[in-house]
Amino acid sequence: MTADVGHSYLGRTGRSHKLYRRALATMPAGATRSLNSWPPHPLYLTHGRGSRVTDVDGNEYVDLLNNYTALVLGHADPEVVEAVSAAAARGTSFSFSTPQESELAELLCARVPSLERVRFAGSGTEAVMFALRLARAHTGRSRIAKMEGGFHGTHDDVAVSVRPSPGSWGPAHAPASTADMAGLPDGCPDRVLVLPFNDVASTTALLRRHHRDLAAVIVEPILGVGGMLPATGEYLAALRALCTELGIVLIFDEVITLRVSPGGAQAAYGVRPDLTVMGKVIGGGLPIGAYGGRDDLMSQLEPQGGTDVYDARSGGPRLYQGGTFTGNPCSLAAGLVTLRRLTPRVQNELAAKGDQLRGALARRIADGGLAAAVTGHSSLFNIHVGVTDVTGFRDVRRVDAAAQQALFLDLLTEGFIIAPRGMGAVSTATDRADIDAFVDAVIAALTRLAAP
Numbered sequence: 001m002t003a004d005v006g007h008s009y010l011g012r013t014g015r016s017h018k019l020y021r022r023a024l025a026t027m028p029a030g031a032t033r034s035l036n037s038w039p040p041h042p043l044y045l046t047h048g049r050g051s052r053v054t055d056v057d058g059n060e061y062v063d064l065l066n067n068y069t070a071l072v073l074g075h076a077d078p079e080v081v082e083a084v085s086a087a088a089a090r091g092t093s094f095s096f097s098t099p100q101e102s103e104l105a106e107l108l109c110a111r112v113p114s115l116e117r118v119r120f121a122g123s124g125t126e127a128v129m130f131a132l133r134l135a136r137a138h139t140g141r142s143r144i145a146k147m148e149g150g151f152h153g154t155h156d157d158v159a160v161s162v163r164p165s166p167g168s169w170g171p172a173h174a175p176a177s178t179a180d181m182a183g184l185p186d187g188c189p190d191r192v193l194v195l196p197f198n199d200v201a202s203t204t205a206l207l208r209r210h211h212r213d214l215a216a217v218i219v220e221p222i223l224g225v226g227g228m229l230p231a232t233g234e235y236l237a238a239l240r241a242l243c244t245e246l247g248i249v250l251i252f253d254e255v256i257t258l259r260v261s262p263g264g265a266q267a268a269y270g271v272r273p274d275l276t277v278m279g280k281v282i283g284g285g286l287p288i289g290a291y292g293g294r295d296d297l298m299s300q301l302e303p304q305g306g307t308d309v310y311d312a313r314s315g316g317p318r319l320y321q322g323g324t325f326t327g328n329p330c331s332l333a334a335g336l337v338t339l340r341r342l343t344p345r346v347q348n349e350l351a352a353k354g355d356q357l358r359g360a361l362a363r364r365i366a367d368g369g370l371a372a373a374v375t376g377h378s379s380l381f382n383i384h385v386g387v388t389d390v391t392g393f394r395d396v397r398r399v400d401a402a403a404q405q406a407l408f409l410d411l412l413t414e415g416f417i418i419a420p421r422g423m424g425a426v427s428t429a430t431d432r433a434d435i436d437a438f439v440d441a442v443i444a445a446l447t448r449l450a451a452p
């Protein structure tokens with residue numbers, strides 16, 4: 001089956017193949033994002049509109065990945081395009097702020113329960129970096145805690161135990177801190193305490209043992225890269241109580257989960273973090289990040305006399321945030337249009353489409369006795385191949401990697417895009433009939449995979 005799929009994929013993507021050969025000469029793996037390079041060769045796209053994108057060979061795809069969940073209104077939404085064009089015509093970036101900056105800040109603070117004040121950043125990665133630094137400055141402690149399987153971007157502090165392997169991940173109740181990338185500074189994994197997601201008792205024990213060194217606990221309310229696994233309400237409530245008791249800053253990474261309700265996952269769960277990191281949908285498809293939260297934490301970014309380096313209040317170095325393209329008017333304009341369109345009604349419809357997709361898939365997988373599982377929540381989903389019961393992050397790592405890749409290529413050949421690891425997200429532009437066709441294609445592919 002894999003050979004057949006590979007064959008038909010190659011047959012319809014000749015121009016992508018040529019572009020890939022050309023790109024290899026000047027770009028490692030022929031791409032800028034490491035995950036955009038897969039065998040036999042990646043796809044190169046020319047344009048998108050609504051729920052669909054087109055590749056350089058003219059093949060059309062229903063896009064169920066939507067730039068890794070960022071495009072909540074689909075591609076080239078006319079209102080977003082108009083707002084971005086108008087903003088670009090006025091100037092693509094400035095040395096100073098624009099009025100749109102506080103407009104988007106006000107909108108976010110009005111919607112997301114824990115946000116009292118907010119700052120923008122160039123990406124989710126940057127926003128996480130600033131939020132962790134803020135927590136360190138506030139607590140005077142330097143280690144952080146994160147979940148096994150938690151993804152928070154690509155900088156050193158959080159490149160730990162994102163995709164650990166069974167050989168080195170240690171006991172489930174006290175996961176080992178493992179480097180997730182080459183090139184991390186010495187001691188980097190040791191500066192991170194890794195917590196077992198959704199395990200209240202073990203997390204409690206670990207935080208109680210290590211709290212004196214811990215500046216922050218950072219958690220995605222739904223593990224995204226880690227397999228679209230929702231936290232239990234009990235787990236987030238326990239983290240909240242423990243962090244308050246132990247003086248640790250609780251950070252929710254809502255870069256993906258701001259999709260699940262107008263106030264993000266924290267509104268849906270009814271748990272308020274101290275700081276929240278955002279990105280993706282708040283930029284309407286353009287680069288952005290943001291972090292915000294409690295006023296007393298965020299006010300550390302306000303100069304208190306001293307010099308441009310030293311803070312009169314602490315006598316030490318002051319917190320500083322830079323970024324040439326931070327708060328650029330095009331991202332802000334796209335974000336404002338997008339968030340205004342995401343009314344509670346629209347967001348409920350979006351979630352209902354996700355429920356339709358996951359519900360139909362789960363039913364037909366069970367009916368067919370197929371070796372796969374579906375996880376997710378609201379508009380988010382993940383299909384796991386080769387495992388039937390995914391309740392924790394370690395189950396996600398037990399997928400059949402070859403079969404997972406085969407599903408990805410088979411779906412591309414049938415005209416559907418998801419992530420190679422099986423993750424996806426519907427947008428407001430996703431058609432319900434396309435969801436039915438997608439479910440049929442997944443079941444057909446899984447059935448072929450199961451054939452002897």
Ligand SMILES: Cc1ncc(COP(=O)(O)O)c(C=O)c1O
Binds near residue numbers: 128255
């Ligand atoms: C939960 C989470 N946090 C942070 C990031 C990093 O965001 P960015 O890619 O904008 O740097 C991502 C990106 O996928 C993410 O999923």
